Amino acid sequence: MTNVVEVKDLTHYYGSKLVFENMSFDIKEGSIFGLLGKNGTGKTTTINILNGFLKPTSGKCLMFGEDSYSLSPQTKARVGFLIEGHVQYSFMNIRQIEKFYSAFYPKWKKEPYYELMSKLAVTEDQKISKMSCGQRSQVALGLILAQDADLLILDDYSMGLDAGYRRLFLDYLIEYAKAETKTIFITSHIIQDLENFLDECVILDYRTVLLQAPLKSFLSDFKQFKFEVDNHNLKLEKDYVVKNFELVKNKATLYTFEKQSVVEHYLVNNGINYTKLAEVPMTLEEAFIGITGKY
């Protein structure tokens, strides 16, 4: 399988403030790739670099084999780009914006766009600026689908959308991704929606990449163990076993990639008296919080 996007040792500073250092990941053709991270961890920065709207301080970022900072028009035509907040040319109406974009993309298919529009309670000459946030997201989505791009880059598709529109959005993306060669790169701050959607994910923390893994293996390998302790001031530092540790009164939660036996051994070795140790299954969102921490 070929890589659609290759990020190698990407480092970026805003002035003297480090955003991330030596970030590397690849996006395989045909996969649905999620870039997850809390606010301010550099999701939009990564997307801007990927789309050539930011020159990284160092490192390389290739899209379809081209340096993302100087993409050729041919490559840009293969990339569908959803800007944070579903921003579009809001001074146009539904018909005008379709007419405008169709001139730029040789593979333009207007049917999926109008099909989507017909489901909205809007007329064709309604200006985008006069639509609701959900309706605007559908216009932006419809345009990207019509573009028939090989790679979709979606910067926080969920921003401002209620559950219904988020579901609708993902349904269309799943349909789109059925084609083998279509790749989706997505960021979102609502993690739970992506649980059955992503193939692979990168989790960003401040200044660093916490994890890159297929989603399935992340969900199966990353575990949380709950147990009770007497010591209300117990602290466990992060190490090869402990990825995160929380304590509320006497109830402790430990996040790890290790098996239960390893955890038990670890606690004994560290002289911790514990009771009622049990592995508790997690949703993606819980796992995400588990690895990134609540703060």
Added chain:
Amino acid sequence: MLNAVVFKEWLKIRWIFIGMLLINLLVIINTYFNVANVLKVYSANIFLVKLITYEILFFEDIMYIPLLTGILISVFQFFPEVNQKRLKLTFHLPVPESKMLFQMTVIGFISLLIIFLFDSVLLSLVSLNFFPEEVFKSMISTLLPWFLAGFCGYFLITMVFIEPNWIKRVVLTLIGIGLISLFYSGTGYAKFEKSWLIFAAISFLFGVVIYVSAYNFKRGIS
């Protein structure tokens, strides 16, 4: 693709274009009646000799209108682009960014050119209606720097909108104001007669500076 760009730019500027055309028209109609009324009070020969010896600019109402036109066309054309960073959409289109930017500014430029030609034609009609053609020739030569100020105003606002850095925006504004003020130097008819070509060249070179802002935008948007 050019048609699509023209279509998009036209959608943004059509109302302000028509509005400014109307404002220019009203100012010129006002000028017409000002002259007509002066000639009802003073005898034509006395007014004309005064106009020549004291260099009275009978069309001076229009002086800052081209500048205003240039600024407003740019605001309507580029505010929607930079608001919520829509320029990202524009630069993401499968066209080289410099080409896209060039087409967009040329469209703004041509719309200004149309308005300025409209002004020139109407004012020429006013002038030729009342005065010998010598007055009309000197009038055109007097109008030129005001039109150049209009183009510079358009370029200035455009680059200030595109430039992402606030300090650089302030610097560009100062340079632009300095440059634009030059076009309002001198009093009387046709004082730029010998230098307007140089000033025109400087104005259009100033337009090129938009690319510096666009480069900064692309390099460092956050």
Added chain:
Amino acid sequence: MKNILITRIILAITIILVASIYLPEFYWKITKEEAKSVSVYYSVVKDEFVFIKSDIRGAKYVDQKGDELTREEFEEAVPLLNFRQLFVSGKMPDTINGKAIEPKEVKLNNFSLRIRPEIINYNLIQLFPLMESQSGRIRLELPPDLFRITDRMEFITSLTNQVDEKKSRAFTDALLKEGFNFPAKKIYGNLSTMKPFDEGYFVIDSSGKIYHIKMVKGEPFCVQTSIPQNIDVAYILVSENELREFYSLLITKKSEVYFISYDNYRLIKLPVEDYNYETDVMTIRGDLFNRQITYSRENEKVKSIVTNRDYNIVSTYEDNSKGKEVLYTSLIAPYLFPFELSIEESKTPMINFYFSFYDLHYLILSAVLTIVAIIYFRKKKIDISNGLIYYAVVLVTGLYGFIAIMCIRDFNNDSNI
């Protein structure tokens, strides 16, 4: 943009251009000195020059030895110029240089002309009113039309904006009869109605011949003057004067100065040396006995030549000290500015680019600023390796270039947009 370097250099040039206009302008504005002026007069009584030195505190009257005079003493020293005051106060001498003084005669012989470089460079709209020179009225009146001389002489009636065919034909025919070659190259006249009578216009035809055109009782008066065709005219200042000694002052491109006399347009050469019409202001005063020609160049010199009525030099005064009295602000300027750019000039109303260079003193500041820039960009870790040209710009254009690169601050040429 394929080459960001070029666009940045254009930005730098724009900044340098704007800075080199406004910074010196601002500098001179905040360091402006009080205005001082010296007027030079010739005392026919004392047979020497006397002066009025004025500044914001008022005027001082000084004689050639530098002794101060009272205002009355000054007026008595220059009696013909101040004849009204002296007649009123009864101090006018009965005779001067043995000649009996009549008020009427004094008044008739007094005249004054002034010509500034700015007037010569004026680009007035080329339409002229031709007044009736013998209307029989006390005051001159503007005609109802204006004329132009293109392929014929045309009168356009102002009220209707139509050509007066009859009048146009009459004047065109009269000119053709005199051998006039259309169109006119230059038309000189005095458009004022505040003058005792009208002498019309002196017109240079396309072959360089000078014609005199006026209107007498509605009829054309057009004559080819005897002024040589090869004289290269810079300006003709028409000035009607009851004395009727000369029609006008003629200045050539070589800065020679002549009167065109009533004696069949004979040229009377004025004995001026190193006068330059492009830079000097010239005043010519005449009275019963003398002609005084004074010309001065701002901050450089003033020269005054007094002749008798036959234009033979009687006395000369020259002062170049103005140039030596250098102000501290002018001393500092060459260290600050590599050059000054101005689009307006006192010697012409035309807008253009007027450069003034000083000397190489500015290089001291340039070198310092270049070093400051190098240190600054090193400290800020701004990569200027591709932009060494910018340092060259600072070195050459000094303060202006320094401002330019400090404004640009960004010198990467690594990619395109």
